[in-house]
Amino acid sequence: MSKLVCKRCVLDSDIPGIEFNKESGLCHFCETYAPLSQQEKEQYLNRIEALFKEYCGRGNYDVIYALSGGKDSSYTLYKLKKDYPFLRILAVQFDNGFTSDYAVINAKKMCEITGCDYFKLTIEKEVLYDLFRKAAESYDAFPKFAKYRASDICNICISIIKQKLMEQAIVQKAPFIVFAFTAGQSPNPIINLSANFIQWSRNLFEKQLQKIGVDDRDEQFVIKNEVIKNIGEIAPSILHPLCLWEYSEDKVLETVIGLGWKPPALNDSNSTNCTLNSFACYNHLEKYGFHPYAFDIAGLVRSGEMSREEGLEKLHQKLSQPLIEEAAEKLDIKIDKSQKILLKV
Numbered sequence: 631m632s633k634l635v636c637k638r639c640v641l642d643s644d645i646p647g648i649e650f651n652k653e654s655g656l657c658h659f660c661e662t663y664a665p666l667s668q669q670e671k672e673q674y675l676n677r678i679e680a681l682f683k684e685y686c687g688r689g690n691y692d693v694i695y696a697l698s699g700g701k702d703s704s705y706t707l708y709k710l711k712k713d714y715p716f717l718r719i720l721a722v723q724f725d726n727g728f729t730s731d732y733a734v735i736n737a738k739k740m741c742e743i744t745g746c747d748y749f750k751l752t753i754e755k756e757v758l759y760d761l762f763r764k765a766a767e768s769y770d771a772f773p774k775f776a777k778y779r780a781s782d783i784c785n786i787c788i789s790i791i792k793q794k795l796m797e798q799a800i801v802q803k804a805p806f807i808v809f810a811f812t813a814g815q816s817p818n819p820i821i822n823l824s825a826n827f828i829q830w831s832r833n834l835f836e837k838q839l840q841k842i843g844v845d846d847r848d849e850q851f852v853i854k855n856e857v858i859k860n861i862g863e864i865a866p867s868i869l870h871p872l873c874l875w876e877y878s879e880d881k882v883l884e885t886v887i888g889l890g891w892k893p894p895a896l897n898d899s900n901s902t903n904c905t906l907n908s909f910a911c912y913n914h915l916e917k918y919g920f921h922p923y924a925f926d927i928a929g930l931v932r933s934g935e936m937s938r939e940e941g942l943e944k945l946h947q948k949l950s951q952p953l954i955e956e957a958a959e960k961l962d963i964k965i966d967k968s969q970k971i972l973l974k975v
Contacts, residue, residue, distance in 0.1 A: 636655070638931070674820065678874075685805035686805065688805065693804060696795055708740060720747045723750050724791050725752045781910040797857050832858065909958060927944055
């Protein structure tokens, strides 16, 4: 049977679990997709503004912000501070051992421009290399939906960021955590957390770490249990304002470059901040047979923020062999180029 590709987005029948309507030629995600209307987006933005006015000023910071130093997070921080200049923001950049020099420079630059405090979250590199090596060697450590949205390596990295940002928000008594997720990455602009949910997410991630052979008894990667006990009456909320704003990659790049953001020479079509990304994509493709960015890109195409042609081009762009080899060397993983499989040294 020949491969089917959705007529609206970029998902194809090689991805397990994707169903197609043969009459319309659409995947089941496009068949049921209902985008937020402009009115709904404005209502969400009004709710976010009302939340800011009600809860800001109560803690050391109003917002704990996930700043990678990439284009989207840099743009979102700039626009967030421009739209809500009263916000006191702590921007947290996680150095995962593969953060490019440009990403650190760009992150600090954006904090200077916006008047936000900068904090670099660090973990010993050898500890992270061991963690990512085990993630690369694992299979099915994450449930199907998580595996669809990111590689095993990226799922580990993103989970650490989420855990430690929640930890910072509780410690700093900040009512909000903000991520620069697009509509393709997060359709839900406002997520109200609770102590029970935070405890559940911590326990879930701990089990996922154990599944790949990591025992985080020192709580380096998960939110500390002692911190969860100190949650006040109201747990922090997670906000995704970027999915409510008009988005185009060209506009985002034009804006941040105009502010002094420097494009890195990474030769990676999906990341402007992480030198591990190409290897993570390669590893995912080898293990599961589909690109880990397929769902994100499909979401951007589906919501009209990227053309289908651009999405297909991005999805099939060749991965950077030098970046793959550089990351594999750091992780002590040998790439057998003739067999196209990953072997531990």
